[in-house]
Amino acid sequence: MGTLIEEIFSRKAGRSVRAGEILLLDVDYIMSHDNTTPLAIKAFREIGKPILDKNRIVLHLDHAYPAPNVLAAENHKKIIEFVKEQELPHFYKQGVCHQVMIEEGYIMPGAIVIGADSHSNTYGALGAFGAGLGSTEIGVAWVTGKCWFKVPETIRIELTGKSQPGVYAKDVMIYIAGLLGMDGATYRSVEFGGEYIENLPMNERIVFPNMSTEIGAKCGLIEADSVTTRFLESDTPAQGPFETFGPVNPRYERVVEIDVSELPPQVACHPDVDHVKPLEEVAGLEVNEVYIGTCTNARYEDIEIVARMLKGKKVNPLTRVIVTPASERIYKKAMKNGLIEILMEAGCTVTGTGCGACIGRHGGILAAGERALTTMNRNFIGRMGSPQAEIYLASPATAAATALTGRITDPRGYLA
């Protein structure tokens, strides 16, 4: 009985729990990456106790991979030595951690997965509890297999209607960020539901829990259904049967109803993710870089949208257009189906997989005074390099239209 998060936690706790309770729960998987693993190793060594279950630990190199400088290289070396020393079975360098976690079948409905990364919320797209924690707690979980949680209150976002052509989950989520604000869901579980969500494929669903982080949420959840189980069966090695369950007589702190039918494309403007405007208000603004990448919007379907819009055309010659597929699996599929060639013919720079330019370490850093339009999830000052650069967030389709003109452009005039 309860909200989706109360249901997930109750199943794990073996009793019915309510918002406000503090629980110590077993976690199914413990994720960390090159940015956060070194500190987890430090905590682990200081505690001085052995790893409880190696099978639950998943490590990634993605944030600055391949290493762009000596310090990053030292980090990678340290992590690889640790993997070897502890004989850890799950180690990846095949793309953005969250994407790889899903693709490799670690995320299943009802699971509890913690990650030393703020976008671990992403796993909620499959009805799992995913939450970001600091590295120290990751080290603690390696040793104990457990983590403390306060059962959060829930904000339900009920989405109805059908979006117009050229309007995607990203536009809807940016609109929600503008509506609720950067701290609109702090400490809360955000449940995304309604007929709009039910009709979305998994790649689009992922955007909502992924960006629930941007409104301060502890987790973002979507009830697992037949879309979820079909996705797990066809696109991941995860083994069923999968539990699909939803909220039961839930009590929500707040319900926000949004009809997406009339929503035009949205842009989150410099310098805050909740500084949201309908695209038409910023249309024409010149950009120096268009960046299509990250755990938010660099999945196969996103790249397909971009390729379809750029096919047979040329991007603005003065605009750097960079595409970083989220994972190698996506990259290979895009290559096999000719998308990479289309992008390159159009003048895009296609990089290796991973977080790329998202945290301003490599792969598309911005200079002072520059402006970028990206498919990322956050636009903090200095995120992509110079603190004097501006970052605008939008959908892959808006990114493609903007790539063609070098100015922020409504994708609806360019849909192929």
Add this chain to the structure above:
Amino acid sequence: MGKAWTFGENLNTDEIIPGRFNITIDPLELAKHVFCEIKPEYAKNVKSGDVIVGGQNFGCGSSREHAPIAIKGSQARCVIAPSYARIFFRNAINIGLPILECPEAVADIDEGNEVNVDLASGQITNITKGHTYKARALPDFVLKIAEAGGIVNFLKEHDIEELMMNAEG
């Protein structure tokens, strides 16, 4: 006793310590760059015992523990804010940076005020203005971790289950 350094609302982890410095985890090294883009004078002039006074949703953004570590490394005694971003809150507790929630103190304390904080009682005294404020009490198990000097130290001596026995008892 120390001086108050005030910051605005929604201060994010990139503003506390920009991502490009997060390649190290050395507290003193990180402290050299803490707040470098929004308050460059802080790192040069901060003294042991000074207090960070922040706005709502302090420490939002990435999960990087570098942010509370950088603040702790700068020798600041504690952070006072009306509310914290979730991961920052956990991280600060876990690494042993005391954080207090007190909207009244934040509304009244100005930059440079002399402030004294009694962590055990949550009593905050603004010596410059002669005002006192009471911070909200932290849950038992959080105090337990803070008393041990962070979760790592707690686990050296205890099993994790003891955390909850304490919390529920």
